[in-house]
Amino acid sequence: MDLQNESEVKFFQELRSKSKLVQTYENLNLLQYAVDLIPVEELNIKASLKLSLIEVEENDVTLEDVLILELLSWFKNTFFKWVDIPKCESCGQLPEKRGIVPAIESEAVWGAIRVECYFCPRCERTIRFPRYNNPRKLLETRQGRCGEWANCFTLMCRALGYDARLVVDWNDHVWTEVYSFSKNRWMHCDSCENACDVPLLYEMGWKKPISYIIAFSKDEVQDVTWRYTSKFREVLNRRNLCRELWLLNCISSLTESLQSKASPERQRELKMRRVLELAEFLTPPLVNQGNWSGRTSGSLAWRIARGETELDIRPSTFVFNLNALEIEQKHFHIKYSCALNKYIRVSDKSSEIHNWVSCIFSYNDIFRKVENDWNIVYLARKEGSPKGVISWKFNFEDSGLVIQTLKLNLSSTTFGEGKVKWFLYPGSEQSIPRIYEMKDVTPLYTQEFKGSSGLVISAELTEGIGDVAWQHSQLFRQAADSSEFPFEVEIALDKP
Ligand SMILES: [Zn+2]
Known part of the structure; x- marks a missing residue:
């Protein structure tokens, strides 16, 4: 040359x-060792489920494409760990940086040329962070x-x-x-x-x-x-x-x-x-x-990857009506957990309805955000969108019953300049709403809707600062393992 x-x-x-490095991937033993670490069946099932949820035109998106998204997500959230500064193994504190040292033989055999050196003053111990280059070794260390x-x-x-x-x-x-x-x-x-x-x-x-x-x-x-x-x-x-x-x-x-x-x-x-x-x-x-962020027209595959799609595909106009049991008991009660991503209709033998969007009357630019790193889930408006709207509709007209008292738990969290406004409309969304500009409507007992044959609950998520403004107004924020229900509507009914 x-x-x-x-x-x-x-x-x-x-x-x-x-070019030499990528040739090392072709070792059959290494490939077998790697594939044994991947929960292939689980990823395949997840991928098939997701594929079944989206409308696919011809070969637009295949199982193979969606499986890559599952592999990415598993790799990032379960398998590999990001390390900026390696923690001290004895005390768990972040050590001080001491510079680069040459690799010793046991590190060099795994392709480490540079070794970052750190010192923990508390334990008076040196911490070595070899930058391994050998993919076989990385399958063990799983970090970097x-x-x-x-x-x-x-x-x-x-x-x-x-x-x-x-x-x-x-x-x-x-x-x-x-x-x-x-x-x-x-x-x-x-x-x-x-x-x-x-x-x-x-x-x-x-x-x-x-x-x-x-x-x-x-x-x-x-x-x-x-x-x-x-x-x-x-x-x-x-x-x-x-x-x-x-x-x-x-x-x-x-x-x-x-x-x-x-x-x-x-x-x-x-x-x-x-x-x-x-x-x-x-x-x-x-x-x-929109091919560089999850915004509006990002590819469907990308939106699935970001967990932003869920059942976003289905236009939602769900309305809660009363069933025979609820009419008989004159009682309606529903609650939703963002952690479990399911509704429990307490007044209907606690039947379960999966996915937030299943019971939504209307929504725009809203998605369920899972922060895997922080173990937190919530509903937020989509990245880049100035306003997210979501509403639930309750129509009891056919039952001949009207609202007596209403008990609500509507929780939301805001950061910085983020805003959440709750609107309650008696009857239909065309009526004049009562507006609650507060983070939490928890709990709200009211007779204000007495005599109304229905109710629409709506939330509007706006404002916030900078690129992450969308994250500054959140609904139903909770730990991913929480067993609480941050959305709850309980209605006592009677004859007019
Ligand atoms: Zn230490």
């Missing part, structure tokens, strides 16, 4: 070392930063039989790409972020200056920069580590040598993919398609 300067030497070494995450996750994808690439951003991030046969293209997958198919996340979301992004698989080395930027000109101006033609030659020759052992059929398939991929790179990705 013709190397013009120091910078190209370094570039080439990096290309070769990453994005380098370790992407390395291990890409191996997991291979273990499940996906064509996968390790994607290296020359600035400082690493992630994965998985080939989707339903889409005939490579899909971006970031295990640290539990993000799938949002390639503009870094440029648009994180405001990262993109320069070189190179993908490595057992079959190829590819310059995939153009999938991750919409600013081709700016990126080209930033690319000054090597000559463009030189890079192209490096990549072609590495790829050629990798594919030389592949069957003619496989070679044809890879060539076809390459042609499609290059065609994709001809035009910058559209920024306004």
Whole structure:
């Protein structure tokens, strides 16, 4: 390889070392060891369930696509741990940073070149954090930063039989790409972020200056920069580590040598993919398609990945009516737990109804947020939306009964400037509401709705500050293992 300067030497070494790394995934024992750690059956069941909930046009989304989302979510929430500073194992405190030291032999055999050194003054002990590069070792340590995450996750994808690439951003991030046969293209997958198919996340979301992004698989080395930027000109101006033609030659020759052992059929398939991929790179990705965050038109797959969809797909106009038992008892009682994500209709032999959206009369830009890191769940408005609205409707007209007294528990939580307003409408949503601008309507006993043949309860979530404004107004916030019911409506009824 013709190397013009120091910078190209370094570039080439990096290309070769990453290309070598991904070859190690192909060891059959390693792949078997990895797949044995994945709860494949459980992930498959979850994926099938989710797939059955969404409307799929032709091969738009396949089980294979949804399974990747499940793998991402399992990997992030259950399997791998993010470590900024390793805690002291004796006292659990964060130690002081002492710098980088060379690896000792037992670390070096697992591919650790750099070892970060820390010191716990309380226990007077040194803590070593070897940055392992060997994916076999990472299956045991299950921790690290994005380098370790992407390395291990890409191996997991291979273990499940996906064509996968390790994607290296020359600035400082690493992630994965998985080939989707339903889409005939490579899909971006970031295990640290539990993000799938949002390639503009870094440029648009994180405001990262993109320069070189190179993908490595057992079959190829590819310059995939153009999938991750919409600013081709700016990126080209930033690319000054090597000559463009030189890079192209490096990549072609590495790829050629990798594919030389592949069957003619496989070679044809890879060539076809390459042609499609290059065609994709001809035009910058559209920024306004919501393809860099979970906003409005993000791909369905992405929204599922973020747990934002649930039954979002089903237009909701559910109305509570009284059944025979409730008419006889002149009593109606329903409660909802966000932790369990289910309603219990106490007045109907405590029957259960799953999913918040199942009993909703109307809603707009609302979803159930699960914060796995904090073990907290709540309903919130969608990211980027200025206002979320949700309502429940109770219509007792057919029963011949009217409301006597009403007992409500409506809990909400606000942060910063976030606002939640509760509206109570007697009869229908066309009537004049009573407005409660308070966090918690807990409990509210009232006879104000006496004589009314129905009720609409509605909440409006607005304001908050900055990018996370949507998180500043929340309904029914509770610990994921809580057994409480932060939404409760109990109505005593009688003849008018
Ligand atoms: Zn300590």
